Amino acid sequence: MFRRSASTLGALALCATAAHAQSVYPNKPIHLLVPFAPGGTTDLIARIVAGPLGRELGQPIVVDNKGGGGGSIGAAETARAAPDGYNLGVATVSTTATNPAINPKIPYNVATDFTPIINIAATPNVIAANTKLPFHDYKGFLAAVKSEPGKYTYATPGTGSITHLMMEMFKLSTHTEIVHVPYRGSGPALNDAVAGQVPLIFDNLPSSLPFIKDKRLIALVVAAPNRLPTLPDVPTFKEVGLEEVNRMAYYGLVGPKGLPKDIVDKINAATRKVLQDPAIRKRIEETDSIIMADTPEAFAKQMQEELAVYKNVVVKQKLTLD
Structure with missing residues (x-):
């Protein structure tokens, strides 16, 4: 009769526990980091979506503001977070394109340190x-x-x-x-x-x-x-x-690198559902914003394209942080 070793059984138990944890995600409050001070557009869009998204996911979403460094301080904190779905961030053109374009010492790599989830809206x-x-x-x-x-x-x-x-x-x-x-x-x-x-x-x-x-x-x-x-x-x-x-700004959700696909898909689907609510759409569109509600893949592509555009501006204008 075949018998599994204790180490094999332990590994299987850990895998089962991890799978169960993901399957019941979320089972505690989620923190959404806004990388700018309260009162700006990033904060506004985040707060319009956070409440109904938390209700859709079954757990409250707590919005935290951490400004400074053109958004890079808060974005870096999101990049360093555990990839468990409980620490998300709002990604903007500033944090994923313009700031990385001008700052060679920025403490994250846009292409590798984030998991794009969804672009919520684009604003003038x-x-x-x-x-x-x-x-x-x-x-x-x-x-x-x-x-x-x-x-x-x-x-x-x-x-x-x-x-x-x-x-x-x-x-x-x-x-x-x-x-x-x-x-x-x-x-x-x-x-x-x-x-x-x-x-x-x-x-x-x-x-x-x-x-x-x-x-x-x-x-x-x-x-x-x-x-x-x-x-x-x-x-x-x-x-x-x-x-x-004549370029617009975007506001999307990202997690740290390595965020499991099932969690990404669950947040994406829940956000898309929230953005179908006429009341939520009205609040966002009253700011003259255009609702995007795209796929993780489309959002990732947009982030890379905007980064290339602003790198070109920095080179032409010889811009530095000094």
């Missing part, structure tokens, strides 16, 4: 101005920055953020000079732009839109496929002849 970006400035539209803005190089400053969520490198694209294409003032997230940048501490801001639209609607900021130009219903008088970058700057 906007250049907005403090209401006390002498211009109130794109034509006046362009004339002002061309006539007085280096006079105007602009705020962004941080060095290496998508809007930082998009402004570098803008400056390259228009032969202008505008001084960058980086912040630790959109929230603090918006506060100072509204207060007039910094006259201009390049930001993701969802976080800026409430201030624009309240006439505390003036939208000058947007990065979007077409003019937006909420800002019908504001041209797109494509309309003003800057199609290369």
Whole structure:
């Protein structure tokens, strides 16, 4: 009669335990790390989705904010986490393309240190101005920055953020000079732009839109496929002849490398179901965002394509973190 050794039985027991743990995933709260300060678009999208996604998965999703380093500090924490599905992160163009493009010392490799799960939504970006400035539209803005190089400053969520490198694209294409003032997230940048501490801001639209609607900021130009219903008088970058700057931001879910496929598929399916809810769709679309709800493979491909685009910007503009 065949008898298994104690070591073989132990190995089988461990495999069975691991399989059972995955099959009942999740059985405790899930932490979702937002790599920027509260109040920005990344935080907004994460919080819209977190509650209903937690209900769909059967466990609460706790949103944690850890800003700094243009999102790299929080992204690195996600990359270092155990691949068990209980520590996820929000991936943005800043954390997976622009920041890695400009920072050779970034503590993670976009291609190998994350497991892409799903791209939730893509959002427009906007250049907005403090209401006390002498211009109130794109034509006046362009004339002002061309006539007085280096006079105007602009705020962004941080060095290496998508809007930082998009402004570098803008400056390259228009032969202008505008001084960058980086912040630790959109929230603090918006506060100072509204207060007039910094006259201009390049930001993701969802976080800026409430201030624009309240006439505390003036939208000058947007990065979007077409003019937006909420800002019908504001041209797109494509309309003003800057199609290369007409790029949107993405907000997706990732885990650390090695996240089991069954967990990836379960989170992807649950998120897609949440994004089919008319109430959730309405909240996201009210920010002028486009719901993506794609596959892990499609999201991985998009991340790599955006990284290549912004590496090219960094080389052309000779950008560094210094």
